[in-house]
Structures are given as C-alpha cells and as structure tokens.
Amino acid sequence: MLSRFIAAAVLCAAPVTVLAQSVDTLDLPRAVALARAANPMLAARHAEVRAAGARIRPAGALSDPTLTLGAMNYMLPGLSPRGDPMTMNQITLMQMVPVNGTLGLRRGVARADSARFAWAAEAAALEVEAAVRTQYWALYHDDRALEIMARRRTVLQEIATVATTMYSTGAATQSDALRAQVAITRLAQEVAGMQQERYAAASALNALLGRPGQTPIALPEADAHEHGVMMHTLDMPEPPPLESLIATADGHNPDVLAAAARVTGGRSNAAAVRRSLIPDLGIGVAYGQRAGMGDMLSLMVSVNVPVFAASRQLRERDEAGAMLDAATWEETAVRVQVHAALATARQQAMTARRLVTLYAGTLVPQAAAAYEAALAAYRVGRVDFATLFDAQTMLLEYEHDLHNDEAMYGTAVAELDRLTGRRFDAGSAGREN
Numbered sequence: 001m002l003s004r005f006i007a008a009a010v011l012c013a014a015p016v017t018v019l020a021q022s023v024d025t026l027d028l029p030r031a032v033a034l035a036r037a038a039n040p041m042l043a044a045r046h047a048e049v050r051a052a053g054a055r056i057r058p059a060g061a062l063s064d065p066t067l068t069l070g071a072m073n074y075m076l077p078g079l080s081p082r083g084d085p086m087t088m089n090q091i092t093l094m095q096m097v098p099v100n101g102t103l104g105l106r107r108g109v110a111r112a113d114s115a116r117f118a119w120a121a122e123a124a125a126l127e128v129e130a131a132v133r134t135q136y137w138a139l140y141h142d143d144r145a146l147e148i149m150a151r152r153r154t155v156l157q158e159i160a161t162v163a164t165t166m167y168s169t170g171a172a173t174q175s176d177a178l179r180a181q182v183a184i185t186r187l188a189q190e191v192a193g194m195q196q197e198r199y200a201a202a203s204a205l206n207a208l209l210g211r212p213g214q215t216p217i218a219l220p221e222a223d224a225h226e227h228g229v230m231m232h233t234l235d236m237p238e239p240p241p242l243e244s245l246i247a248t249a250d251g252h253n254p255d256v257l258a259a260a261a262r263v264t265g266g267r268s269n270a271a272a273v274r275r276s277l278i279p280d281l282g283i284g285v286a287y288g289q290r291a292g293m294g295d296m297l298s299l300m301v302s303v304n305v306p307v308f309a310a311s312r313q314l315r316e317r318d319e320a321g322a323m324l325d326a327a328t329w330e331e332t333a334v335r336v337q338v339h340a341a342l343a344t345a346r347q348q349a350m351t352a353r354r355l356v357t358l359y360a361g362t363l364v365p366q367a368a369a370a371y372e373a374a375l376a377a378y379r380v381g382r383v384d385f386a387t388l389f390d391a392q393t394m395l396l397e398y399e400h401d402l403h404n405d406e407a408m409y410g411t412a413v414a415e416l417d418r419l420t421g422r423r424f425d426a427g428s429a430g431r432e433n
Contacts, residue, residue: 063095093286101275282304
C-alpha cells in the first residue's frame with residue numbers, strides 16, 4: 001500500500017509532460033555508478049587530465065633547431081658570385097642544448113602538474129558521489145515522510161470515523177469529528193509540499209546523473225514499520241576512530257594528494273630556475289658553397305651570457321621560492337581542513353546513530369503504546385479528543401525524526417568517504433531489525 005502511495009506521489013509531483021515516462025527504480029550503488037559514468041563535470045575533469053598528460057613530453061623536449069639559408073659576401077654592384085673567394089651560398093643549422101639539467105626538471109614539473117590534475121579529477125568524482133548520496137538520502141527522507149503522512153491520513157480517517165460514531169451516540173461532541181476532518185484537509189496540504197520537496201531532490205539527483213531533471217525516480221521498497229515494537233532501521237555501524245580516519249585521509253584524500261603534487265612540482269620548478277643561471281650551449285654547423293672554388297664547412301659553439309641575471313633569473317628564483325612556500329602552506333591548510341571536517345562528519349554520524357537507537361528502541365515504541373492506549377480510552381470516553389490527537393501526532397513526529405536521523409547518518413558517512421578517499425560501507429540500502 002505504502003509503495004503504491006510513494007509511486008503515486010512521484011508521478012503527482014512530476015509535470016504533466018513526463019507522466020508517460022517510466023519511473024526509474026534507483027538504488028544507491030547504481031546511482032553512484034551512473035553519476036561517475038555520465039556526469040558532465042567529471043567528463044570535463046577527465047579531459048583536463050588528458051591535456052595535462054600531453055604536456056609532459058613537450059616540457060622536457062629540446063627546442064627546435066634553427067635552419068638559416070644565406071647568400072654571403074656577394075660583391076656590389078653586380079652581385080657576381082665570382083667576385084670574391086668568400087662569396088658563397090651558405091646553409092647553417094643551430095641547436096641549443098641545455099647542459100644544466102633543466103629539461104628533466106621541467107618534465108618533473110609537468111609530471112607533478114599532471115598528477116595534480118588527476119587527483120583533482122578524483123576529488124571531483126568523490127564530490128559528485130557525495131552529492132549523489134546526499135540527494136539520495138534526501139529522497140529517502142522524503143519517501144519515509146510521505147509514508148508517515150499516508151499512515152497519518154489512515155489514522156485520522158479512523159479517528160474521524162470513531163468521533164462521528166461517538167457523536168451520533170452522544171458520547172462525543174461534534175467538534176471532535178470536525179477537528180479530525182480539518183486535520184485531514186491540512187494533511188493534504190502538507191503532502192503537496194512534501195511532494196514538491198521530493199521533486200526538487202529528484203531533479204537535483206538527475207542533474208548529477210547527467211540526465212533531464214524531470215526523469216521520475218523511485219527508491220527500492222523499504223520494509224514496513226509496525227507500531228509498538230522495535231522499528232526496522234538502517235544498518236548503521238559505528239565509524240572508525242578519528243585517528244584512523246585521519247591516517248587514511250592523509251594517504252588517500254585526493255585534495256591532500258593534489259596539494260602534495262603541487263609541492264613536488266614547486267620543488268622541481270625552484271631547482272630548474274636556480275640552474276637557469278648555467279648558460280645553455282649552442283652547437284651549430286654551416287656549409288658554404290662557392291662558385292668555382294672549394295666548398296667550406298664551419299662548426300660553431302655558443303653560450304648565452306646571463307648579464308641581466310639580477311633583473312631576470314634572480315627574480316625568477318625569488319618567485320619560484322615564494323610559490324614553493326605557498327604550495328607548502330597550502331598543503332598544510334588542506335590537511336588541517338580535512339582533519340577538522342572528518343571530526344565534524346564523524347560526530348554527526350555518531351550523533352545520528354545514537355538518536356536512531358533512542359527513537360527506534362525507546363521513544364517510538366513508547367509513543368506507539370501511548371497512542372494505542374489513548375485511542376482505546378477515547379472509545380470509552382475516558383480521555384478527550386485533544387489527548388488522542390496529541391498522542392497520534394507525537395508518534396508520527398518521532399517516526400519522522402527517526403528517518404531524518406537515518407538520512408543525516410547516511411549523509412555524514414558520504415562525507416567521511418569523500419574526505420578519506422575510501423569507502424566506509426555504513427549506510428547501505430539494506431535494513432535490519
């Protein structure tokens with residue numbers, strides 16, 4: 001019954017133009033897989049990784065040689081090639097060869113930059129996955145809220161029937177039946193608002209999956225709840241100790257690793273700039289063709305002289321050192337931020353876990369017993385309608401809070417997974433007693 005109500009809510013919340021579409025029953029692992037495969041932002045990050053990888057070989061390659069063609073020492077005004085022994089047609093080939101090791105260092109900079117882009121792409125993938133899981137848990141909460149509203153409507157209708165029957169026999173006032181009918185009408189407004197909230201969460205999830213926002217989504221059917229007994233809740237194991245999470249994040253968090261790659265690149269760049277004071281070596285060969293005389297071959301060696309080092313190379317060295325300092329401090333800042341976020345996310349998961357245990361094991365069963373007792377007492381005129389109505393409202397509010405804490409736990413675990421770069425399988429779609 002409740003699953004049919006949720007499916008109807010999905011279709012009612014969707015625009016008329018998409019009613020012909022089939023509802024996609026989406027579990028959490030499939031949603032994550034779809035996002036990793038189809039999210040357009042991730043496709044853009046992967047393209048950036050390919051571009052950064054393509055820059056590695058050029059960064060360490062020699063510069064192109066220079067080929068020069070010349071007509072040398074032609075005599076004026078006739079420009080005769082026989083006017084002088086030095087008159088010739090000449091071809092020269094010149095190649096600059098760095099002997100200071102900067103080519104290998106530049107390739108190291110590009111390799112570190114490529115690694116940084118790769119880790120940034122993985123960080124983006126984890127962010128998308130965490131967002132998918134967050135929206136999925138929002139849908140889970142909305143579906144459970146709609147289930148509660150469906151049960152509340154059934155209960156209110158039952159109460160209205162009892163109140164009407166008792167009014168007809170003079171055992172209750174007419175206001176009891178009218179109040180129950182008003183509650184049913186108000187509940188219809190709350191259902192419409194929750195359907196809109198669910199549609200917004202589904203649209204956000206569809207966007208993360210790279211597909212039209214109006215695609216209808218349904219979650220796998222959950223176990224039914226029974227009042228008066230321990231409620232079925234999600235499997236919610238305790239997260240690992242904070243020290244373990246921090247150690248895992250230091251070794252696997254892609255933001256931390258991207259910052260470390262930037263430091264590595266900064267070191268290689270600083271070393272390359274320092275070595276740029278060592279002159280590059282130019283090697284050349286020239287062939288001269290003379291008319292009626294023997295041809296000539298010349299060999300040349302050149303070096304660049306850093307006469308402006310004070311205003312160029314030394315300033316570049318200062319810049320490279322400052323950039324390395326900035327990268328080092330940024331790595332420290334990223335680690336501190338990740339550690340703080342881990343502590344917060346773990347605390348949220350622990351709090352949600354305790355609250356779910358409290359609600360499922362104590363508050364909901366007690367509220368269910370109180371409601372059943374109030375209903376029985378109302379039937380025989382021992383309590384008034386307000387007492388019965390308050391007992392029923394409290395029960396459903398406790399159930400709503402329980403599912404809200406389940407969703408908070410799942411969202412916190414998704415954040416733990418994003419921060420550690422490793423999967424902590426805590427918030428699954430399976431349920432246990």
